[in-house]
Amino acid sequence: MSFGQQLIDWRRELHQHPELSLQEFETTRRIRHWLENAGLKLLPLNLPTGVVAEVGRGEKVIALRADIDALPIEEKVDVPFASRNAGVMHACGHDIHSSVMLGAALLLKQKESQLAGRVRILFQPAEESFGGAKRLISAGALDNVRAIFGMHNEPGLPVGSFATRGGAFYANVDRFSLTVSGKGAHAARPHEGNDAILLASQLVVALQSIASRNVNTLESVVLSVTRIQGGNTWNVLPEQVELEGTLRTHRQTVRDNVTKRVNDIAAGLAQAFNAQIDVRWFAGPTALVNDDSWATFARDVADGHGYQTQEADLHMGGEDFAVYLQQIPGAFVSIGSHSEYGLHHPAFNPDEALIEQAARYFALLAEKALLQP
Numbered sequence: 499m500s501f502g503q504q505l506i507d508w509r510r511e512l513h514q515h516p517e518l519s520l521q522e523f524e525t526t527r528r529i530r531h532w533l534e535n536a537g538l539k540l541l542p543l544n545l546p547t548g549v550v551a552e553v554g555r556g557e558k559v560i561a562l563r564a565d566i567d568a569l570p571i572e573e574k575v576d577v578p579f580a581s582r583n584a585g586v587m588h589a590c591g592h593d594i595h596s597s598v599m600l601g602a603a604l605l606l607k608q609k610e611s612q613l614a615g616r617v618r619i620l621f622q623p624a625e626e627s628f629g630g631a632k633r634l635i636s637a638g639a640l641d642n643v644r645a646i647f648g649m650h651n652e653p654g655l656p657v658g659s660f661a662t663r664g665g666a667f668y669a670n671v672d673r674f675s676l677t678v679s680g681k682g683a684h685a686a687r688p689h690e691g692n693d694a695i696l697l698a699s700q701l702v703v704a705l706q707s708i709a710s711r712n713v714n715t716l717e718s719v720v721l722s723v724t725r726i727q728g729g730n731t732w733n734v735l736p737e738q739v740e741l742e743g744t745l746r747t748h749r750q751t752v753r754d755n756v757t758k759r760v761n762d763i764a765a766g767l768a769q770a771f772n773a774q775i776d777v778r779w780f781a782g783p784t785a786l787v788n789d790d791s792w793a794t795f796a797r798d799v800a801d802g803h804g805y806q807t808q809e810a811d812l813h814m815g816g817e818d819f820a821v822y823l824q825q826i827p828g829a830f831v832s833i834g835s836h837s838e839y840g841l842h843h844p845a846f847n848p849d850e851a852l853i854e855q856a857a858r859y860f861a862l863l864a865e866k867a868l869l870q871p
């Protein structure tokens with residue numbers, strides 16, 4: 499079997515058996531098995547799910563990272579290797595990323611004696627739920643690593659294309675929840691209550707003024723209210739309304755400013771309407787910030803490898819890889835996977851043709867990165 503076909507077969511096997519964040523036990527078992535069969539050394543890190551392999555010897559260490567978890571989505575793709583786990587799907591292509599880094603590991607193993615150091619390959623659990631990177635770091639996966647590289651497939655780009663950028667790339671992800679507490683009443687006698695639905699509606703509209711009126715238009719910001727719940731019948735004004743949403747930014751000053759405006763607007767409206775609004779924030783991953791020189795290096799290697807390269811646009815999504823880049827330099831890159839339906843869509847169907855080229859690219863990238871002073 500050709501090398502490329504082997505990687506596609508592995509991808510399909512992972513695709514058939516997707517597992518949610520921190521439940522990647524079978525995925526871990528499979529990846530371990532394939533790596534061990536290829537003679538790769540696995541690091542004895544204490545990880546319930548996820549695997550870290552290493553090739554080469556010496557002081558210098560370069561890391562490559564794949565993510566291995568899937569999403570709670572029912573697959574709507576008619577292929578023989580469709581998900582066999584009901585309600586779970588590799589709808590973000592982490593099966594692709596895993597097969598790419600498996601391929602890179604095998605290629606590096608073949609030239610182990612020529613490597614100018616060690617390459618550590620991280621198969622990270624829990625990217626979707628954010629937190630897997632932190633677990634790997636706590637287990638020691640980044641110890642002595644000089645630089646780390648990772649990829650996400652990009653369904654909007656054709657196979658054979660590559661994009662990255664120096665500096666901020668993926669966004670800071672924050673979740674917020676708002677509880678509006680008024681006073682319930684008969685719907686026909688609203689003056690006896692304090693209408694939480696009216697106040698919640700004012701709140702949604704007021705929050706939308708932040709991006710347009712409090713943030714420099716040249717900065718990136720998204721504030722979305724994504725859930726609003728209150729009341730359970732037509733003739734009663736409810737006591738409480740709950741709202742939930744997300745804030746995405748790239749710059750910390752913008753993040754701080756918008757957070758403060760949300761809090762201030764909630765407090766001000768609560769006072770104006772003589773009600774109570776509680777705001778709670780849950781911080782997700784921080785912005786993914788590529789090292790300028792490693793991003794340029796990764797793009798140069800991609801140019802030499804036959805990719806059509808371009809400067810990546812800013813991305814409003816979050817990516818747990820950001821956590822590694824807070825500790826050590828490196829670069830995250832996008833590789834074209836051409837799918838009609840995008841990431842996290844039940845009909846997402848990336849083109850497997852990207853796998854072999856990307857595997858060869860990451861092996862080359864790690865090999866060349868070890869030669870950097």
Ligand code: NI
Pocket residue numbers: 590591592625650
């Ligand atoms: Ni993903």
